Amino acid sequence: MLKNLALERKEQLRNELKVQLPVPIDSKRYLIGKIAFIDVGIALPFLLLSSLLVYLFYAGGLLNKYTFIFSTLPTVAIVTFQLMKHPVRKEISFLNYRILWKYHYNQRQKEFFYRKGALNMADKKDARRKIGIKSTFADCYETNDKRFVRVFEVSSVNLSLANRPEKRSALESFRVFMTTINFLKRIQFSQIAQPINLTRHLQIVSHRQKDENNQAKRLLNKGYRNFIEEIQKSRDLVTRKRYIIISKDIGTDREKALDDIDQQSKLLMTKVESMSFGYTSLSIKQLNNDELTKLMYTCVDFDNAVSIGDHIIDRANNRSNVSVGEQTAKELIEVLQRQLREKIN
Structure with a gap:
């Protein structure tokens, strides 16, 4: 029974x-x-x-x-x-x-700092020691356990509106994909929530209204841009992106490890793009160094990633001990220039 x-x-x-x-x-x-x-x-x-x-x-x-x-x-x-x-x-x-x-x-240790420069394994408060990522190199994460990790962003297919034969066809296509990637020892699928990025949309709006002479339309445009910026700062509005992650042990030969993961990346992208989901297909993109840095920063500190946005890359590439915003930097330069002009030697 x-x-x-x-x-x-x-x-x-x-x-x-x-x-x-x-x-x-x-x-x-x-x-x-x-x-x-x-x-x-x-x-x-x-x-x-x-x-x-x-x-x-x-x-x-x-x-x-x-x-x-x-x-x-x-x-x-x-x-x-x-x-x-x-x-x-x-x-x-x-x-x-x-x-x-x-x-x-x-x-447990509660405070960590993301330091710049070479990783010192004796520094227990360096966040890179905990998350396991030393740096980004050749469009890869280089980890503390001597691996190259490559991340691919993959589009998604909505199966909720598909009929039963389409769902079965999609699942069968995915099964074939999983059984033919034996060239990979490790593969990981991940879905990560990230703050929405409307910077490109703002640039388009600003470009269209660049030569606008009507004062009312200019005020409306300014209000609309402020509204979009407030939306970007809200941590409740997120987008979910899908990733495929592969890795390769570095061993004693870094060049060979890079060549191997390059070959695996090409095969993986070909396999994903060849998957059939009825009238739709998947697109896949390999993340570059800047995109990997943004993804890591978003996963480590989501709240600040919402407010900082595209300035994450500038902060990551800045080797100075002090980081300031664009407007603050301009004001600081003006103050220093004024002091140089008015200073009496």
């Missing part, structure tokens, strides 16, 4: 082009009921400690109900913490998620 219900459920999900995700797997082996072997292993040292304390109090003639409770308290506490489980994930004990994990969370 249960087997028939499971088969019916599987057939229903298959017709709906869905899959049922498995629940978290509990790999622990249990001795009796909820008592696992690992629980016994964790409690055993505390049980020995309690037994030793009881023996010492007994040998010294100090054993009573208070010393007995004191002696057995560590064992009772650890057994209780181990038998209490997470309200949702029953394979995780109270000792893990409420004590150990919280302790590690409070002890």
Whole structure:
């Protein structure tokens, strides 16, 4: 009976082009009921400690109900913490998620800085040491574990409006793609939310209104541009971009590693562009160094990426210890020039 219900459920999900995700797997082996072997292993040292304390109090003639409770308290506490489980994930004990994990969370390093120049592995506060990216080189991320990582932005296909044969055809095309990319050892698919970028639209609007003489239209245009800039600063309005990520171990020969990842990139782009989704197809673009820098900055600090926008690249390429905005830089230059003209030597 249960087997028939499971088969019916599987057939229903298959017709709906869905899959049922498995629940978290509990790999622990249990001795009796909820008592696992690992629980016994964790409690055993505390049980020995309690037994030793009881023996010492007994040998010294100090054993009573208070010393007995004191002696057995560590064992009772650890057994209780181990038998209490997470309200949702029953394979995780109270000792893990409420004590150990919280302790590690409070002890973790909380402040990091993205420094410029060569990466110093002894600098524990350098954010590049944590995120694993040393620099961008030849349209790749160069990681701390000596790999070149290349990122491709891929367009998307809306299957929600497709009929059943079109959906099956699209899934079959993707299956063929996945079974024919054996030239790649590692491949990752990622969907990353990013702040919307309306800079190009603003440039078009400004260009069209460049020679406008009507004062009312100029005021309307200025208000519209301010409205668009406010939209760009809102962190609630985002766009979701899809990426394919591949990597190649550098080893001892950097040039060979670059040649290999270049060849893999060309094959991957050809495979993606050849995928068929009815009347539509996918487009794929390899991110360059500047685009990789913007993507990394957006993933690390989304809020500031919203406000900084295209100035991310300028800040990343600026080797000075001080970074200022465009308007502030102009005012600073004017002040310095005025001081030079008016200064009496």
